[in-house]
Amino acid sequence: MIKPKLISFKLCPFAQRAAIVLNHKRVEYDIEYIDLASPPAWFTKLSPLKKVPILLVGDNVIFDSVVINEYLDEAYPNQLHPQDIIVRAMNRCWIEFGNDCMWSMYHLSMAETEAKYNVIREILVNKFDQIEKVLIGTPYFNGKAFSLVDASYAPFFQYLAYLDEISSGFFDTFRHPKINIWKSNLLKLESVKRSCVTEVGQLYREQLQKRQGYIPTLLVISHGQDIVKSNY
Ligand SMILES: N[C@@H](CCC(=O)N[C@@H](CS)C(=O)NCC(=O)O)C(=O)O
Structure with missing residues (x-):
C-alpha cells in the first residue's frame, strides 16, 4: 500500500x-x-x-x-466507525457538531472583549449541555470501542484544556460529568499524545499572546515561561 x-x-x-x-x-x-x-x-x-x-x-x-x-x-484494517448504519449516521452528526464546537473555540480565542468572550463561552457551554445528553458510553463516545467521533473531539478538548488553564470554567464536573470523564480518557491515549508536537501547549500560548484580544490580556509570556494572570 x-x-x-x-x-x-x-x-x-x-x-x-x-x-x-x-x-x-x-x-x-x-x-x-x-x-x-x-x-x-x-x-x-x-x-x-x-x-x-x-x-x-x-x-x-x-x-x-x-x-x-x-x-x-x-x-486500513480495524474499522473505527460503528457497523450499525444508524449509529454510524449519528456519529457523523456528532462529528459535525464537533466541527461547530471547534469553531466556537476558535472564536473564543479571537474574542476582542471580555463581553464578547463571555457570550461565546456561553454558546460553547450550551453545546456541552447537548453533548452531555447524548454521551451514554464509557470510556469512549460509543462505549468500549474508540471511534472516529473520539478522534474528532480529542484535539478540541486538548486545546480547550489549554484555554481552561488561562480562563478556567470550561470543564464543569458537576454540570458535565460525562464529558469530563470522556475528555480525560481521550487525552491520556498514546495515539492522541503522539498526534502533535510536544511543544504544542507553549506554541498555542505564544500564538494567543500575539492576538489582539481578550485572551492575551490574561496571559503574559516572559523569558519563555508562561505566567497566567488570574482573572478571578
Ligand atoms: N474543515 C476543515 C478545516 C481545516 C482548517 O480550517 N484548517 C486551518 C488550520 S487549523 C487552515 O488551514 N487555515 C488556513 C486558511 O484558512 O487559510 C477540516 O476539517 O480539515
Whole structure:
C-alpha cells in the first residue's frame, strides 16, 4: 500500500484528528508541518482550499479532516466507525457538531472583549449541555470501542484544556460529568499524545499572546515561561 503523507501545521487541531487515526491504526505515514503564515508554493498549488490537513496518497490529494478520517478508516484494517448504519449516521452528526464546537473555540480565542468572550463561552457551554445528553458510553463516545467521533473531539478538548488553564470554567464536573470523564480518557491515549508536537501547549500560548484580544490580556509570556494572570 502507498505510504500516505499528512500535510499539517503544528497548531492545527483538524490535522491532529487525522494523525490520531493514523496512530491508532498504526499506519506508517510521513508528516510535514508547513507554516500557514507563509505556505510553500507547492502547498498552495496542491490544497484546493489552501487549508491543512491534506493527505497525499500517491497522486491523490485528500482534503478536509472528516473526509481524510473516513478514507483512512476504509483504507486500513480495524474499522473505527460503528457497523450499525444508524449509529454510524449519528456519529457523523456528532462529528459535525464537533466541527461547530471547534469553531466556537476558535472564536473564543479571537474574542476582542471580555463581553464578547463571555457570550461565546456561553454558546460553547450550551453545546456541552447537548453533548452531555447524548454521551451514554464509557470510556469512549460509543462505549468500549474508540471511534472516529473520539478522534474528532480529542484535539478540541486538548486545546480547550489549554484555554481552561488561562480562563478556567470550561470543564464543569458537576454540570458535565460525562464529558469530563470522556475528555480525560481521550487525552491520556498514546495515539492522541503522539498526534502533535510536544511543544504544542507553549506554541498555542505564544500564538494567543500575539492576538489582539481578550485572551492575551490574561496571559503574559516572559523569558519563555508562561505566567497566567488570574482573572478571578
Ligand atoms: N474543515 C476543515 C478545516 C481545516 C482548517 O480550517 N484548517 C486551518 C488550520 S487549523 C487552515 O488551514 N487555515 C488556513 C486558511 O484558512 O487559510 C477540516 O476539517 O480539515
